Amino acid sequence: MIRLLLADDEAMIRAGVRAILAADPSLDVVAEADDGREAVDLAISHHPDVALLDIRMPVLDGLAAAAEIRRAAPGTAVVMLTTFGEDDYIARAIDVGASGFLLKSGDPRELIAGIHAVAGGAAYLSPRVAQRVITQLAAGRVSRGAVARDRVAALTEREREVLALLGSGLSNAEIARRLHVVEGTVKAYVSAILTRLDVRNRVQAAIIAHEAGLVA
Structure with a gap:
């Protein structure tokens, strides 16, 4: 059970997602919040596997809430759920440690697939978001490739x-x-990789993998 x-400040949206x-x-939805501060408090008290956060919420916005949850409840993965697809939101969500970014206008099956992926330790971006990220990577691949290869x-x-393999999703x-190893060994490798690359999450590590040419 996941x-x-x-967390969303609109009751109708919460009902639809539920x-x-x-x-x-x-x-299993074990807790609901209508503002970012409450979301952080509930994450600390309930220890959910995944937190679904709207980006624009009162008191504390979703991005700030995500950053606090990742610090205070590191066992909780964060998925940003929003109607906004601007590049700035995508980049900031990745920077604060979100493992997934889904658009409310997307296919409902994406929501369920994304939750399962993130709960299983993977990263997940909706196809529309992923295309934006790929475009950004392609635009700056030459200048960033050498830095990524050094790292x-x-x-x-x-x-x-x-x-x-992580970069492949x-x-x-x-x-x-x-690799014919136990999952615990992979978790140890991933933790070491994040530390040595000095990144917060799998999404940032995956971007470096692409920039370094490890992923076709």
Whole structure:
């Protein structure tokens, strides 16, 4: 069972999202918040597996709430759920440690798929968001590639292999099966990779993997 925190200041939106999640019996909404500060408090007290946060909320916006949740409840993965797809929001969401970014206008199946992916240790961007990120990477690949390759060079051969698979969007369990190791070993590698690359989450590590040419 995946335990969820749902935070949105619009009751109707929360009800709609809750109805979509109810279609999957493996998902359980254990807490709801209508502002960012309450979302942080509930994440600390309920320890959900995934927090679904709207970006624009009163008291504390979703991006600030995400940053606090990642600091105070590191076991809770964060997915930003918003109607806004501007590049600035995407970049800031990744910077504060969000593992997923979904648009409310997207297919409901994306929401469920994204939650499962993030809960399984992977990152997830809606296709429209992913296209924006890929475009940004392509635009700056030449200038950033050398820097990324230098950072990746500090990793061991096995860590680079794990980073490449992570950059391809595989979860910890999928990487473990691919490398014929236990999932705990993969978690240890991922933790070491994030530390050595000095990044906050898998999304940032995946971007470096792409920039360094580890992922086709």
